[in-house]
Amino acid sequence: MDVKENYKAVEEKVQRACQKAGRDRSEVTLIAVSKTKPAGLIEELLPLGVKDFGENKVQELTSKYEALPKDLHWHLIGHLQRNKVKYIIDKACLIHSVDSLRLAETIHHEAEKKGLVMPVLIEVNVAGEESKFGVSVEETLPLIQEVAKLQNIAVKGLMTIAPYVEDPEDNREIFRKLKNLSVDIKGENMNNVTMDVLSMGMTGDYEVAIEEGATLVRVGTGIFGERNYAAV
Numbered sequence: 654m655d656v657k658e659n660y661k662a663v664e665e666k667v668q669r670a671c672q673k674a675g676r677d678r679s680e681v682t683l684i685a686v687s688k689t690k691p692a693g694l695i696e697e698l699l700p701l702g703v704k705d706f707g708e709n710k711v712q713e714l715t716s717k718y719e720a721l722p723k724d725l726h727w728h729l730i731g732h733l734q735r736n737k738v739k740y741i742i743d744k745a746c747l748i749h750s751v752d753s754l755r756l757a758e759t760i761h762h763e764a765e766k767k768g769l770v771m772p773v774l775i776e777v778n779v780a781g782e783e784s785k786f787g788v789s790v791e792e793t794l795p796l797i798q799e800v801a802k803l804q805n806i807a808v809k810g811l812m813t814i815a816p817y818v819e820d821p822e823d824n825r826e827i828f829r830k831l832k833n834l835s836v837d838i839k840g841e842n843m844n845n846v847t848m849d850v851l852s853m854g855m856t857g858d859y860e861v862a863i864e865e866g867a868t869l870v871r872v873g874t875g876i877f878g879e880r881n882y883a884a885v
């Protein structure tokens with residue numbers, strides 16, 4: 654398996670999806686989801702100019718942050734425990750998974766200590782799957798109204814993890830709902846809140862997500878191959 658070749662193939666599909674949707678390629682950032690994969694494999698992508706990587710565990714993000722060049726952008730895409738916020742507050746470029754006011758308050762406090770404003774996304778469980786984190790569509794605006802009061806957080810948009818499906822078309826409606834929700838929230842014109850970022854689409858469905866307005870797609874398996882959790 655050649656991660657460079659995989660990456661180039663995904664990049665081509667991203668370009669084609671942008672073309673099909675009449676969008677500029679620069680509107681979409683391809684995040685290489687490197688969770689469970691060694692730093693050495695990430696290094697293979699660096700000559701291609703790849704800068705954006707996604708991790709779902711704090712410990713893994715921080716150790717790869719230490720091991721790799723400092724100009725990379727680390728996206729925290731997994732569920733975040735409050736007691737671990739302090740470890741990533743000045744290492745992650747964006748936290749995709751804010752789903753409670755308590756977590757937002759912790760991020761605010763840790764960001765304040767470091768004198769920075771932390772960009773975050775609100776994770777929405779659009780499909781209402783029991784097994785998933787994230788707030789419901791109905792809870793999203795009320796949560797953002799509270800988070801907006803926290804000076805050391807900037808809400809940049811929304812994120813969703815769509816259900817696992819065989820046919821990516823089955824997730825089109827989910828992506829459309831997230832986009833519509835972000836448009837509604839943007840219309841509220843809240844301080845500290847912009848809705849320019851939509852993090853949606855994974856290996857199985859990123860092209861459909863791009864057609865529906867994704868600005869960040871999170872692709873793991875399509876670039877790095879299957880994950881072997883038993884070996885980690």
Ligand SMILES: *Cc1c(COP(=O)(O)O)cnc(C)c1O
Nearest residue numbers: 686709730855856871872873874
């Ligand atoms: C693992 C993961 C991905 C990547 O999934 P693939 O199907 O391997 O592309 C994307 N987003 C989140 C939140 C993940 O945890």
